[in-house]
Amino acid sequence: MKLPRVMRSLSARVMLILVLATVFIQAVSFIAVLAVSARQGRAQMYAFMSADVSFVQRFLRSLPADQRATWLQSLDRGYYAFELIQGASSAPRCTHPHATELAESMRARAGSDLAIVALCAVPDQPFLSLPIDSGQTLLVHFSERPLSPPPLSTGFAYLAVLCLAVMLVAWFAVRQTTRPLLHLADAADALGRDLHAPPLAEDGPVEVSRAARAFNAMQRAIQRHVAERTEILAAISHDLKTPLTRLRLRAENHAPPEQRPRFVADIDAMSAMIQDGLDYAESASLREPRQRLNLGPLCEAMAEDMRDAGHDCRCQGQLEASVQAAPRALRRALQNLLDNAVRYGQRARIRLDEDDGQIVIGIEDDGPGIPPDQLERVFDPFLRLEMSRNRETGGSGLGLSIARNLLRAHGGDVRLRNLDGRGLRAEVRLPLATTQPHSTGDNTHDAPSGRP
Incomplete structure (x- = not known):
């Protein structure tokens, strides 16, 4: 009864290896895809933002100076907003990657003649400084970092769904793969209990059918061996009964009276031992x-x-x-x-x-x-x-x-x-x-x- 448990343990180990390997590969692929997607998306976002900010700069330049402030609220984009200040900004030059990348993108679109400076009042809050004219400067404030990575909960949810799907597929695949081994284990247990248990079906994949044929051949060989052993013991028992019967008669008729019981007891013990040996040989399988x-x-x-x-x-x-x-x-x-x-x-x-x-x-x-x-x-x-x-x-x-x-x-x-x-x-x-x-x-x- 131990073989099926061994097979189930093997199935669990194979399933665990498949799940862990697949989840690891998928997790690495997921992180790589996120990195590439974020890089490409950020480039597209900067291109859109540079075009939008350039448009706002040109639009404000086309307005009289006293009307520009009234349009700022309407031009607010949500994740970046505009502010007009008198003169040039005195904030230090910004080294934040999003501000500098957006400035470079705008320079590429507007040309080298446009003075665009990435400035920071606080290192974590970048903004751009764009001149409107000699008296006013447009500041672009970023309320959120463009294209921030997805939250951890999204990654965990993805991995959870992935694990569930992989486990179901791995369970089905391992079950289909190890089912012939379970049948072989059950047949081996049945053979241990009864030598005349039904043979295995010799079908399925090549490896499975070959193992089934080998198992059935082994079962037939064991059956022949046990049958031959039983026949030999039966023949010996039958051949010994006649001389033992003659010995018993001679002991009862010719042995000295004081030795007669001992002779008869020894002969009976020999007969019982022969019968026990025959019964043991026949007990290996049920013929009844x-x-x-x-x-x-x-x-x-x-x-x-x-x-x-x-x-x-x-x-x-x-x-x-x-x-x-x-x-x-x-x-x-x-x-x-x-x-x-x-x-x-x-x-x-x-x-x-x-x-x-x-x-x-x-x-x-x-x-x-x-x-x-x-x-x-x-x-x-x-x-x-x-x-x-x-x-x-x-x-x-x-x-x-x-x-x-x-x-x-x-x-x-x-x-x-x-x-x-x-x-x-x-x-x-x-x-x-x-x-x-x-x-x-x-x-x-x-x-x-x-x-x-």
């Missing part, structure tokens, strides 16, 4: 048809069977939900866990519950528990803890391995944890059945509510 099972009655029936065999076993909790499962395989997995509970803990308690769309079956005992560092290792094939290696409790070491294989083949799993104080809990989780009975058109059907 699946049915809709109600686990409440099933667990009650198993607890009753354990009590009939002389063991202390109780089933607690009500469970109406059902699962889609192979009855014999699921019963075998739960039976292995119950056998472990009564073997090492003398009693077993089955607790039924639902959690986050899953059925939870807890099998608890009162035994000594398992060291924390061994809770996962006990599922390894043929592994037995030192405390269990004796004639009374020892086994082949395959019971838990078979149980986990069978449960994972159903899409579930089993975990062990020590209880507070004393005891061990084997927690089985199985997915709820998602289809209604008789609705899929296959051969599945409701299993009897009692013992399958």
Whole structure:
């Protein structure tokens, strides 16, 4: 179940890289465009202003001196205004770029014979001084800087809209790109649970179809390997049963009476080990048809069977939900866990519950528990803890391995944890059945509510 999360993390990283790179490039381009646009716009603005100011200068010159002041309010342009003073201006020469650039533009239009001086009363408030005649001078005051850059809020709004658009496009592109990887991850998870899971569709882009073909070829190779292993073990088991049966008969008929029970016990142990090995090989995949099972009655029936065999076993909790499962395989997995509970803990308690769309079956005992560092290792094939290696409790070491294989083949799993104080809990989780009975058109059907 980790592969899809890895793919989603990869998608997030690719999406983040695309968004950051695109936003950075767009931000740099936006600043460059603003700079070029401001330079060109400023040149056009100065050309317009120089023509306008030259026109006002010529117009005032054409008027009598006593009428010029009455026209100044009408000539006010808003972002620059006019003022008439007697004589020449005594303000220092201005070095403000807007005033000097406008003066240069006016000189280029009016010719070198026109005396235009850029003056400043305050460095941040430039104005131009244009002579009207020998008695009056026209001052052009700038209330605002021409073509000031746009406010920061405009730039931030642009970047916000850009980020949103890029994120949507990047999300769609990354989703389309990584979707085959997610399908491959889901198929790998399904293969881990069931070797006979449906193969991947071998379509799409060349790289995707090639990966799908390689995955399907790997799945077929694993299926052949497991099938060959199972057939070999089945053949060995079948071939060994006959000589073991003859050995048992000879032990019962010809062995000394005092040695007879030991011979028979050893032969039975060998037969059980051979059968366990065959069961472990077959547990890698489910060959039994699946049915809709109600686990409440099933667990009650198993607890009753354990009590009939002389063991202390109780089933607690009500469970109406059902699962889609192979009855014999699921019963075998739960039976292995119950056998472990009564073997090492003398009693077993089955607790039924639902959690986050899953059925939870807890099998608890009162035994000594398992060291924390061994809770996962006990599922390894043929592994037995030192405390269990004796004639009374020892086994082949395959019971838990078979149980986990069978449960994972159903899409579930089993975990062990020590209880507070004393005891061990084997927690089985199985997915709820998602289809209604008789609705899929296959051969599945409701299993009897009692013992399958």
